[in-house]
Every structure is written in C-alpha cells, then in structure tokens.
Amino acid sequence: MARIRLEFLSITLPVLLLAFLLAREFDLKNVGDEGKYIQTIEQQLDLPTTCQTSHLTAFETANPSILLSTSPLDPFDAPKFSALNRTAGEQWAFDGTSASGRSGLLLGIYRDASYAFLGPGNFRVSLDVVWDNGTTFSTVDYLARSVVHVCENQVVGIWASAIDEYYVFQATRDSKHARVHIHTKEVTGSFAIHSTTPSRYPNGALVSDKVASTWNAPMLHWGEPIPAGGIEVDLTIQGSAFRWTGLGGHDRWWSGKGWLEILTKWEAVRLTAGPYALSFWQPTSRLNGVSYPSPFLTKHGVNVFSAQRNSVSETDNHILYRSAPAPRDGGSMHDPVGYEIELISPSVGKKWSFTLEYRNQEFAFDLGGGAGGSAYVGRVKGGEDGEEPYEGVFFIEHVDVESLTVPKLYVIVCEWYYQFRAKVLGRWDVSM
C-alpha cells in the first residue's frame, strides 16, 4: 500500500482549508444560474448578431488536450484556447500611466484554470491602481461566466456574475481602439485606449506579417495588440474619482501551464517620450533558464528598432537594461529609484537611451526568500543619442519567483493568499 507522504499532506491540508475559506469569502454564486444577466449586459453593447461566441462557466474544464492558437493571423483578442483544461490559461491585460507620471492602472482579465485548486473558479480579474497622491487600491474578483464574441470588426469579452457585477472589454479587430467597462461594488466606469503604434509579435514582427510567430518562451505565447497609445480613464473607485489621460497599452498572453511553473522572473516596461514609444517585455524561462527580451521602439508611430538580445553585440540589435544608481543627495540606497535603458543598433549605428525615475509605486508584494514583485509609474527622459532629450512617462513591473519551487509554492500561495485576501495574487501569477 502506498503511504501518504508527509510532504503531500502538508500541501493538501492548507489547500483544502483554503478552498473552503475562499469559496465562502467570495460568496460563490451558483453557476447553475442561467446567465440571463449576460443577455442584459449584451443588450447595452449593441452587438452584431453574426459573432462567433465562446461562453464558459467558472468551473468548466475540458479533456486534457485542447487547441492552442499559434497563428499570427488569429485575432489578438479572440480566445486562444478552444476551452480550458486543468493547466491552461490566457490573459487580456490593459495598463495605463497618467501624463503626470504619478497615477496608473493595471487590469488583468483571465481565463485560467491553473489556480482552480483555490476554489473560486477560473475567471479571475485583478485591478491595481495608484492615484497621484500615492494612495493605492488593489482587488481580485472572481466572476461566474466568461463570454467572448468574435465579431467582424471587434472582439467583445464579458466576465460577469450579475447584472451589476461585470468587466467588459471591446477591442477592434485592427487593434486601434480598446475600451473597458467596469461595474462592481467598488469600481464603476470605463477607460479607452487609442493605439498610436502597430500591433506586434515577440520577435518584433508587425501584425501584417503572415510568418510571424506568437512563440515567446518555452510554453508561453504572447502578442501585443497595442504597444502604446493614448488612454482616457474615467473610473470611480470606492467613491473616489480616478480620472486622467496618459499612456496606455494592451497585451495578450496564453500558455498551456501556469506562469509560476514555466517562468522564474519577468519584467515589463512601457514608456513614451516625445515622438518615441517603447514597449519591453522579458520573461525568463524556468524550463531552460534563458531570458527572452523583446524591446520594440516606435518614432511617430513607426517601428524604428526591435531586438531579441540583452547583451552587447557588434552586429545584433540589443537592449542594455539596468537599475539606475541611487541619487547622491538623500534617499535610501535600498529603495529602487529607477532604470536606465539603452537600445543599440550596430548595423545602422544608432543608439537610444532612456532614464526612468520612479514617482509612485503601483503595487508590491514579498513572498519571502527573495521572491516578490513590484510595479511603478514615473517620469522618463530620453531619445536618440545626440538629440535634445524628450520627457515622458512610463510604467514598469518586475517579478521574481525563482526561489519558489512548485510544492513549496502551493503552500505559500495558500497561506499568503488567505492572509492577504487575494489582493495581489492576480499580479504575480499574472497567470496562464
């Protein structure tokens, strides 16, 4: 007879306890509801009748092998899986930074079964914001239903639990415009992003490229429908106005396994300065230890630089990316202050440099043992070497979960998740 290993017990017990507590905490609705509210929400959106629809409920998973989209020609915002299995997940992410460099928001909308063991289902939505004065708000919601309509000119996603509890995104098929509507107990309103840049793939290929690849790192796919654009935010959060304009962006990730199992760390930067916009995403794979940089720079909306290398080269485009030194006058040496980014194109003999200075922290979490993550918004200065530097704003995120091994991870997730009431889980598992 097999004996139950102690290690196994120590994982199972907290998981079961947690699942129970969470189910209570989130007051899970009976997904046996008929979802009539979905129709009511749809009526407000004025949808065409000819859309292809994918309608899932929160505890639904399919047989193990599900179809994963890898075609660059599939619409960015259409579901990348035919259904969900036990480990697959995908994310629609939207972020914004105010023109002051002090306010920001980050919204992740998921279809993700990789944390189903926690109990509240597969449709997580996480929202982190920071106001100009540094006050932050974070929430994670679990919704009962997820409906995505892929229409001729737009993709519409509805994550909802009731007629007055939903998140909706609408993105045009050409990825020029995206709008998000939120209606929950704590947050109401909308924001809109208007792209000023071409959509792109991990290798820097542009949207029209039929041979582009969505492959980003082992087991991870990624596409960026909006590398940068203008954002208009008009939300009310716990009764406080959250209204500003600035820089916005939109990404899509999908993977057959949870992020913590396939990545050890990742970083993301989005910035604009004068005519320039830069988006930079770099995951490091747990499967092979390799990091996959992908800076993408546009000037006046035209791609002028992309790279897939982060070390010096005499021939290949590359990015050099490092922590900025602490200022000499005051400030703790341990507090992060910013970043310096250099983009170098040896073949055309050009170099662009950007100096990022943090203004406000959008979120931070510490998992112990060196694992954790943080995000900031702030002011940036830079441009091509020799040019008068332009000023602008940026969003930056760093997450490091390298020291977490998978069994240990589940124990930590459980304890930590309960302790912090899911506030930022949605960030570091940013999951798939």
Ligand SMILES: *[C@@H]1O[C@H](CO)[C@@H](O)[C@H](O)[C@H]1NC(C)=O
């Ligand atoms: C779920 O589907 C994905 C994509 O086809 C696959 O990579 C993954 O291994 C599947 N998970 C399970 C538990 O079978």
Ligand SMILES: *[C@@H]1O[C@H](CO)[C@@H](O)[C@H](O)[C@H]1NC(C)=O
């Ligand atoms: C910061 O601004 C928000 C939104 O106006 C407000 O709710 C909050 O009380 C302010 N916090 C402080 C510390 O002033």
